[in-house]
Amino acid sequence: MREAAISIPTEVVAQPAVELEGITKRFPGVVANRDIRLMVRRGHVHAIVGENGAGKSTLMKILYGMQRPDEGVIKINGDPVAFRSPEGAITAGIGMVHQHFMLADNLTVLENVVLGSEPRKGGIAIDFRAARKKIKEISDAYGLGIEPDMLVEELGVGARQRVEILKVLFRGARILILDEPTAVLVPQEVEELFDNLRVLVGQGLTIIFISHKLDEVLSVADAITVIRRGETVAEVDPSAVTARQLAELMVGSELPSPETRDSTVTDVVALSVEGLTVRAPDGRAAVDQVAFTIHKGEVLGIAGVEGNGQAELVEAIMGMRPADGTIHLADADISSWSTLRRREGGIGYIPEDRHRHGLLLEAPLWENRILGHQTRRPNAKGPWIDRAGARGDTERIAREYDVRTPGIDVDAAALSGGNQQKLIVGREMSGDPVVLIASHPTRGVDVGAQAAIWDHLRAARADGLAVLLVSADLDELIGLSDTLKVILRGRIVADVDPSAVTPEQLGSAMTGAGEES
Amino acid sequence: MSPAAGGFLDRVSGRVKLTGWLSLAAPLLAILFAAVITAVVLLITGNAPFATFALMAEYGVQPRSLVLTLNFATTYYLAGLAVAIGFRMNLFNIGVDGQYRLAALLAAAVGGTVALPGPLLIVVVVLVGVLVGALWAGIVGLLKATRGVSEVISSIMLNAIATGVGAWLLTPALLAVPVAGSNNIGTRPIPESAHFPGFALIPGTTVKVFGFIVVAILMGIAYHVLLTRTVFGFDLRATGRSESAAVASGVNVKKMVLATMLISGAVAGMVGMPQLLGASYSYSLDFPAGLGFTGIAIALLGRNHPVGIAVGALLWSFLDNSSNILDLEGIPKEIVIIMQGTIVLSVIVAYELVHRYRMAAEQRRVSRELTGGTGGSGGAGGTATPEGAVSR
Numbered sequence: 001m002r003e004a005a006i007s008i009p010t011e012v013v014a015q016p017a018v019e020l021e022g023i024t025k026r027f028p029g030v031v032a033n034r035d036i037r038l039m040v041r042r043g044h045v046h047a048i049v050g051e052n053g054a055g056k057s058t059l060m061k062i063l064y065g066m067q068r069p070d071e072g073v074i075k076i077n078g079d080p081v082a083f084r085s086p087e088g089a090i091t092a093g094i095g096m097v098h099q100h101f102m103l104a105d106n107l108t109v110l111e112n113v114v115l116g117s118e119p120r121k122g123g124i125a126i127d128f129r130a131a132r133k134k135i136k137e138i139s140d141a142y143g144l145g146i147e148p149d150m151l152v153e154e155l156g157v158g159a160r161q162r163v164e165i166l167k168v169l170f171r172g173a174r175i176l177i178l179d180e181p182t183a184v185l186v187p188q189e190v191e192e193l194f195d196n197l198r199v200l201v202g203q204g205l206t207i208i209f210i211s212h213k214l215d216e217v218l219s220v221a222d223a224i225t226v227i228r229r230g231e232t233v234a235e236v237d238p239s240a241v242t243a244r245q246l247a248e249l250m251v252g253s254e255l256p257s258p259e260t261r262d263s264t265v266t267d268v269v270a271l272s273v274e275g276l277t278v279r280a281p282d283g284r285a286a287v288d289q290v291a292f293t294i295h296k297g298e299v300l301g302i303a304g305v306e307g308n309g310q311a312e313l314v315e316a317i318m319g320m321r322p323a324d325g326t327i328h329l330a331d332a333d334i335s336s337w338s339t340l341r342r343r344e345g346g347i348g349y350i351p352e353d354r355h356r357h358g359l360l361l362e363a364p365l366w367e368n369r370i371l372g373h374q375t376r377r378p379n380a381k382g383p384w385i386d387r388a389g390a391r392g393d394t395e396r397i398a399r400e401y402d403v404r405t406p407g408i409d410v411d412a413a414a415l416s417g418g419n420q421q422k423l424i425v426g427r428e429m430s431g432d433p434v435v436l437i438a439s440h441p442t443r444g445v446d447v448g449a450q451a452a453i454w455d456h457l458r459a460a461r462a463d464g465l466a467v468l469l470v471s472a473d474l475d476e477l478i479g480l481s482d483t484l485k486v487i488l489r490g491r492i493v494a495d496v497d498p499s500a501v502t503p504e505q506l507g508s509a510m511t512g513a514g515e516e517s
Numbered sequence: 518m519s520p521a522a523g524g525f526l527d528r529v530s531g532r533v534k535l536t537g538w539l540s541l542a543a544p545l546l547a548i549l550f551a552a553v554i555t556a557v558v559l560l561i562t563g564n565a566p567f568a569t570f571a572l573m574a575e576y577g578v579q580p581r582s583l584v585l586t587l588n589f590a591t592t593y594y595l596a597g598l599a600v601a602i603g604f605r606m607n608l609f610n611i612g613v614d615g616q617y618r619l620a621a622l623l624a625a626a627v628g629g630t631v632a633l634p635g636p637l638l639i640v641v642v643v644l645v646g647v648l649v650g651a652l653w654a655g656i657v658g659l660l661k662a663t664r665g666v667s668e669v670i671s672s673i674m675l676n677a678i679a680t681g682v683g684a685w686l687l688t689p690a691l692l693a694v695p696v697a698g699s700n701n702i703g704t705r706p707i708p709e710s711a712h713f714p715g716f717a718l719i720p721g722t723t724v725k726v727f728g729f730i731v732v733a734i735l736m737g738i739a740y741h742v743l744l745t746r747t748v749f750g751f752d753l754r755a756t757g758r759s760e761s762a763a764v765a766s767g768v769n770v771k772k773m774v775l776a777t778m779l780i781s782g783a784v785a786g787m788v789g790m791p792q793l794l795g796a797s798y799s800y801s802l803d804f805p806a807g808l809g810f811t812g813i814a815i816a817l818l819g820r821n822h823p824v825g826i827a828v829g830a831l832l833w834s835f836l837d838n839s840s841n842i843l844d845l846e847g848i849p850k851e852i853v854i855i856m857q858g859t860i861v862l863s864v865i866v867a868y869e870l871v872h873r874y875r876m877a878a879e880q881r882r883v884s885r886e887l888t889g890g891t892g893g894s895g896g897a898g899g900t901a902t903p904e905g906a907v908s909r
C-alpha cells in the first residue's frame with residue numbers, strides 16, 4: 001500500500017462529490033469489486049487506474065446505477081443514495097460515457113442526444129427546436145464544437161466522444177464518468193478533450209476518468225486511485241509519482257516499450273495494394289488512390305487522426321466494403337475475393353470496434369474462438385464444427401494471452417474490455433496468418449498486457465508475418481513499425497522513417513501541418 | 518441501446534439458454550399461471566373451473582384423443598421447426614402458413630395424377646411439397662437479400678397471394694374434382710398404395726398414429742445437428758446474434774438469408790404432409806389452415822429448442838383435442854384459445870423470472886464459496902494468477 005501525501009484537504013471548496021464505501025460486487029466466478037473505498041472531490045478530475053479486469057468499469061456501472069452492489073454505500077454530495085437504474089443516477093446529476101460507444105450511427109447528433117434523454121413519461125412530442133438550441137448552448141459554453149444536425153456516422157471518434165459527453169451534459173450531469181475516453185484518440189484529440197475537461201471542472205463539475213494511458217492520467221488528473229483485482233490499493237497524488245511507479249502499482253511490472261530491435265523485413269511481398277479507392281455513400285472518396293506494399297516480416301504503420309479513411313481502408317482490404325483498385329495477397333489478385341476467402345487465404349483481422357465486428361457478446365468464449373475461423377482447423381472438420389478442437393484451442397489462447405476469465409463457457413460479454421481484446425488478438429494470431437490487419441490492437445488493454453501483445457506481434461513478425469498496423473497510439477506506431485505512412489482525408493500524404501521521427505513530428509504530420517514532400 | 522434490454526429480447530427469443538431443472542421450472546410455472554387465468558375466466562362465465570379441467574383431462578387421455586394429440590402434434594412440430602429456423606437468425610418467417618398450404622395443394626395434385634409405385638409416389642409427393650415450400654419462402658429470401666424488403670411484410674403478402682393462388686388452382690377447371698359424397702371439392706385422391714402407413718401405437722382405438730411422426734422426429738434431430746454441429750449452423754446463429762460480427766467473420770449474410778429462408782420453407786412444405794399422406798389423401802377446401810401461426814406460438818413456447826418445440830407441440834395439441842368435449846357440455850371451447858394464448862405470454866414472463874432468480878442464486882453461491890474459503894482472490898477457481906502472467 002502506498003499513501004502519497006494528499007495536498008488537497010486544506011482547500012475548503014473541495015468537498016466530496018462522490019463517496020463510495022465498502023462496495024462489493026460479485027459475478028459468477030469472480031469478485032469484481034471487494035470492499036472498495038473511493039472519495040472524489042468536487043471540481044476534481046479523479047482518475048481510476050488498474051489492470052484489465054481490475055473492476056473499474058464495474059465500479060462505475062455501480063455508481064451509475066447500471067448494476068447494484070452486493071454490499072456498500074454510495075454517497076452523492078454527502079447523501080446516501082441507492083440507484084435502481086441509470087435514471088436514478090441521472091436525476092442525481094451523474095452521467096456516464098461508456099467504454100464502448102453507445103451512439104446510433106444512422107441518426108443525427110440531435111436525435112442521439114435527445115433520444116437518450118427525453119423523459120420516459122409525459123409528453124409524446126419532442127421539442128427538437130428547443131433541444132437544438134440547448135445543444136448549441138452547451139457546445140459553445142464548454143467549447144465542444146458540435147453541430148447538432150450532423151449524422152453520427154460522419155463524425156470521427158474524437159467528435160463522437162464529445163457527442164457522448166454532450167449527451168450527458170444535456171441531461172444535466174454535474175458528475176461525469178468517462179470510461180477510457182481516450183482509447184482511440186490521437187494525441188491532438190486527447191489534448192482537445194483535456195482542454196474540454198478543464199473547462200468543465202473549472203465550472204465546478206466533477207469528472208471520474210478511467211484510462212490505461214498513464215502519461216495522460218498524470219497530465220490531467222487531480223487525484224488518482226489505483227485498483228488491483230477488485231480492491232483499492234493506493235491513493236496517489238499525480239504530482240508525486242511517475243508513470244513508471246504508477247504502472248508498478250497497477251500490475252507490478254515496468255512500463256513497456258514497443259521498441260522493435262532488428263529489422264526482419266524480407267523482400268518477399270505479402271500484401272500489395274494499388275489505386276485503392278473507397279467511396280462513401282455520398283460519393284466522396286473516403287479512401288483515395290491508396291497504394292502500398294507490405295513484405296513478409298514487415299510492419300507497416302498507418303498514422304492518422306481517426307476518421308481519415310483508416311476504417312474504410314481496413315474494411316476494403318478485408319472485403320467488407322466495395323472498393324476500386326487491386327489488392328494482391330502474395331501473387332494472387334484477391335480484389336474480387338469474399339471476406340471468407342481472404343480470411344482463409346491467411347489474413348487475420350483485429351477490428352477497431354470489438355463489439356461490433358469482433359465478438360458475439362452473448363456466446364461463450366469458445367464459440368467466439370470459432371468466429372472468423374469457422375471453416376478451418378481446429379474449429380472445423382469439413383462441414384462440421386469441431387467442438388473439442390475449438391474448446392482446447394480457446395484454453396490455449398486464454399493461457400497464452402492471459403485472458404482473465406472464470407472459464408471458456410462464460411459469455412464474451414462477461415469479460416472486461418481489455419480481456420475481450422486479448423481474446424481477439426489471440427484468436428487472430430492463431431492459425432499462422434500471413435498478413436495481419438490490426439486496428440488498434442492494444443486498445444483498452446493495460447500496460448502489462450500491451451507489452452505481452454507487442455511481444456507476440458514481434459515474435460510473429462520475426463517468423464515472417466506481415467502486419468498492417470493502424471493505431472492511435474503514436475509510441476506503438478513508431479516503436480513497432482518498419483515503415484510508416486500518414487493518412488489524411490483518405491490519401492497517403494507522407495512516408496515517415498519510424499527510426500527518425502518523434503511523436504510530436506508525427507502528430508503534426510497527421511494533421512497536415514507539417515506536410516512533407 | 519441499453520445492454521439490459523437487448524439481453525431481455527434475446528431471452529424472449531430463446532437465444533439465452535437456461536440449464537438444469539430451471540429450464541423445466543419456467544414452462545411449468547407458466548402453465549400453472551395460464552391455468553389460473555383460465556380458471557378465473559371460467560368462473561366469470563359461470564362455469565366450474567375444476568370440473569371443466571377434469572372433464573378435459575379425462576377426455577384428453579382417452580385412447581382416441583391421445584392418438585389425435587400425437588397426430589396434431591406431428592404437424593405442429595414441423596410448423597414450429599420451420600418458424601424456429603428463421604428465429605435463430607432473427608428472421609421472422611410469418612409466411613409458413615402460405616408456404617405449407619400451397620405446398621400441400623400442389624403435392625396433393627401431383628400425388629393424385631402421377632402414376633408411380635406407392636413408396637416412390639410418397640417420396641415424390643413429399644419432395645414436391647418441400648420444393649414448393651422452399652420456392653415460396655425463397656421469394657421472401659430473395660426480396661430481402663437483393664432488395665432489402667422486410668421478410669415480415671413480404672411473407673404476410675405472400676400468405677395472401679398463396680390463398681388467392683390456392684383458390685384459383687382448386688377449381689374444377691384446374692386441379693379440383695368433386696369429393697365423393699359431399700359438395701366439397703378437392704384434388705384427385707392419392708392412390709391407396711401411396712398412403713403413409715400409420716401405427717396402431719395405442720390400444721383401445723382403431724385410429725392410427727401418423728407414420729409421419731417418425732419423419733418429424735428425424736427432422737427435429739436434423740435441426741439440432743444442423744444448428745449446433747455444423748459450420749452452416751454456426752454461421753446462421755452468428756448472423757442471428759450479430760450481423761456486423763458475422764460479416765466481419767466472413768459470413769455472406771445475403772446468402773445466409775436466402776439459404777435460411779429456403780430451409781425454413783422446405784420444412785414448412787412438410788407441414789401438410791402428415792395430414793395429406795396419413796388422413797385426408799387429398800387437398801380439399803377443408804384442409805387444416807392457420808398452422809403456420811400455431812407454429813409461431815409453438816416455436817416461442819419451445820424457445821427454438823428441438824425438445825422444447827416438441828413439448829410445446831404436444832401441449833398445444835392436447836389442449837386442442839381435449840377441448841372438443843367442451844362443446845358437448847355447453848362450455849365454449851374457445852376457452853382453450855385463451856389458455857393457449859396465456860401460456861405463450863406467461864412462458865415469456867416465467868423465463869425472465871427464472872433467469873433473474875438464477876443470476877441471483879449463482880451470485881449467492883459464489884459469495885458463499887468465496888467467504889467460506891480463505892478469502893483469497895479468485896476463490897471459485899476463477900481468475901488467473903497474476904504473478905508471472907505478464908510476460909516482458
Ligand SMILES: Nc1ncnc2c1ncn2[C@@H]1O[C@H](COP(=O)(O)OP(=O)(O)OP(=O)(O)O)[C@@H](O)[C@H]1O
Pocket residue numbers: 027028030031032050051052053054055056057058059099404405413414415416417418419444445446
Ligand atoms: N456481466 C458480467 N458477468 C460476469 N462477470 C463480469 C461481468 N462484468 C464484469 N465481470 C467480471 O468482473 C471483473 C471486472 O470487470 P470490469 O469490466 O470492471 O474490469 P475493468 O477494470 O473495467 O477492465 P478493463 O480495463 O479491461 O476494461 C472481470 O473479471 C470481469 O470478467
Ligand SMILES: [Mg+2]
Pocket residue numbers: 056057058099179416417418
Ligand atoms: Mg473496463
